[in-house]
Amino acid sequence: MFMVPVSKSAKPLPATITWAKDEGTALGLAASQGKPLILDFSADWCQPCKEMEVKVFGNEEVRRELSRFVLGRIDCTEDDDVVVAVKKKYGADTLPTVVVLGSDGKLARRWNKEITADELLDGIRPVR
Numbered sequence: 001m002f003m004v005p006v007s008k009s010a011k012p013l014p015a016t017i018t019w020a021k022d023e024g025t026a027l028g029l030a031a032s033q034g035k036p037l038i039l040d041f042s043a044d045w046c047q048p049c050k051e052m053e054v055k056v057f058g059n060e061e062v063r064r065e066l067s068r069f070v071l072g073r074i075d076c077t078e079d080d081d082v083v084v085a086v087k088k089k090y091g092a093d094t095l096p097t098v099v100v101l102g103s104d105g106k107l108a109r110r111w112n113k114e115i116t117a118d119e120l121l122d123g124i125r126p127v128r
Contacts, residue, residue, distance in 0.1 A: 017057060017066060019073035023086050026072025027105075034103050036127045038069045039090060041097040043076040048114035049096045059117040065124060069100075102127055 020026035023039065030037040040057075042049035056062055076083050076095060086092075090099045093112055100109040100123065109123045 017063060017071060019071045021073065021075070022082075023072060023074060023089075026070055030070040030101070030103070031105070033070060035068065035070050036103045036108065036124075037072060037101040037105075038066065038124070039072045039074055039099040039101070041074045041076055041087065041090070041092040041095055041099070043095055045077065046095045052096055052114055056115065056117045056120055062117050062120055065121060069124070069127075100124055100127055 019040070020029060026037055026039060029035075040052075042053075057066075074083065074086055074092070076087065076092075079087075087097075090097070090107075091110060091112070092099065096111075096114055098109075098111045098115065098120065099107070102108045108127045111119070111123070115123075
């Protein structure tokens with residue numbers, strides 16, 4: 001029988017990623033939990049958004065790191081007045097856009113393009 005050492009510092013992989021469905025809910029959760037926030041702006045018709053869902057948000061290392069954050073997904077499939085206002089507030093001029101707010105509520109990082117798992121990890125690791 002072989003024993004494989006397991007790092008005690010390794011975080012367990014979350015079974016699923018849970019996204020708040022609107023900005024208000026996400027902001028409230030982040031404030032009440034004292035956590036940083038990631039807002040993902042995407043749409044059903046956005047092919048790069050779908051690719052990021054699989055290649056970035058489906059990445060095991062990304063999922064582990066995301067467990068430190070409150071996650072909010074802004075559905076931009078229909079550009080109603082609320083979506084337009086939230087996009088304007090965070091500078092989400094193109095899709096996909098990922099916005100990162102620190103636990104202080106201040107903008108820490110924004111990408112207005114499709115990004116890789118490594119780009120996201122490099123951008124969110126220093127955020128507290």
